[in-house]
Amino acid sequence: MGKNVDFDLEQTLECGQCFRWDKQPDGSYTGVAFGHILNISEKNIPQVYEDEFWRHYFDLSLDYAKIRADLSAEDETLAQAAKFAPGMRILNQEPWEALCSFIISQNNNIPRIRGIVKRLCGQFGEPVGDGFFTFPSAERLAALRAEELSEIRCGFRAKYIVDAAQKVVAGQVDLEKLKTAELSDAREQLMSIHGVGPKVADCTLLYGLHRLEAFPMDVWMKRAMRTLFPGRGPEAFGCYAGIAQQYIFHYSRCNPALFAEK
Structure with missing residues (x-):
């Protein structure tokens, strides 16, 4: 092939x-x-x-x-x-895993996020092979107190993880229904979780719920949009805005000269 x-x-x-x-x-x-x-x-x-x-x-x-x-x-x-980056694809990840992972991602870098997620799975997930664990369910984490997450070293995010788990288990945030809800309503429901703002909500929508029209905006993306697509917003890219976002994000991060001061 x-x-x-x-x-x-x-x-x-x-x-x-x-x-x-x-x-x-x-x-x-x-x-x-x-x-x-x-x-x-x-x-x-x-x-x-x-x-x-x-x-x-x-x-x-x-x-x-x-x-x-x-x-x-x-x-x-x-x-x-x-x-x-023509070979980039949007994964169909488990919705709860994506929500929890992007709560952990706040004010964090990828190596640290990976480390926290690995410790979270090792401590609270189920073993599925030699050294491999499932991502812990919302039910498992909803039963915890924030202090019980201290060993995974996720800092201030612990209380957000527990709140998210409790809201998902109680049905206040219905991840399955968010796959087909109006995008603005889905975003608003996710943002009812303590510590979840627009970026984490949109990351959850795109990467966990496969809402390909979602368009996460962080500092890099805001800068890229201002520089490369002035006056335009996510809606300009239509129903596959999330895929466009991936291309723009990767291109921008790999080509800092595009943003050099003139």
């Missing part, structure tokens, strides 16, 4: 949308999703395409080439961004 232009492991697994995939010395990646363990490399991607669970997880049925072409036809700058 050869290298798949529309599915690049590094672009997909190291773009900041997920935190449980570890790069191995041979260049492959090992991760856990929904309690399933996978080691994936360029060599076994053809087998992954044939597996219904992983095909869905990696969003391999969606025609990203067509989406890229449509987005690129609208704007030359977006075409450049899309061309820069």
Whole structure:
């Protein structure tokens, strides 16, 4: 099959949308999703395409080439961004895992986020293999006090994790219903959780609920939009705004010269 232009492991697994995939010395990646363990490399991607669970997880049925072409036809700058990382895909992650992970991501860097998530799973998840654990359920974490999360060293985020878990378990935040709710209503419901602002809400919507129209905005994205797309907002990119966001974010982070003072 050869290298798949529309599915690049590094672009997909190291773009900041997920935190449980570890790069191995041979260049492959090992991760856990929904309690399933996978080691994936360029060599076994053809087998992954044939597996219904992983095909869905990696969003391999969606025609990203067509989406890229449509987005690129609208704007030359977006075409450049899309061309820069054509193999990036939006994963179909477990919604609760995504919500909890992006609460942990606040004011944090990727190595630290990964460390906290790993400790959280090791301490409160269920073992699924030698050294591998599930992501702990909302029910498991809702039963805890914030102080009981001290060993995972997540700091001020502990109380937000517990509040999120309790609201999900009580049905105050119904993650399943948020997959089809109006985007603004879904965002508002997520923001009812203590510590969840617009960025964490939109990350949860895009990466956990596969709401491809969601468009997370952090400092980098706000800067990128001001510089590369002045006067335009997420709605300019239509129903695949979230995919456009991934292209723009990665392109901007990898090309700081675009933002050099003139």
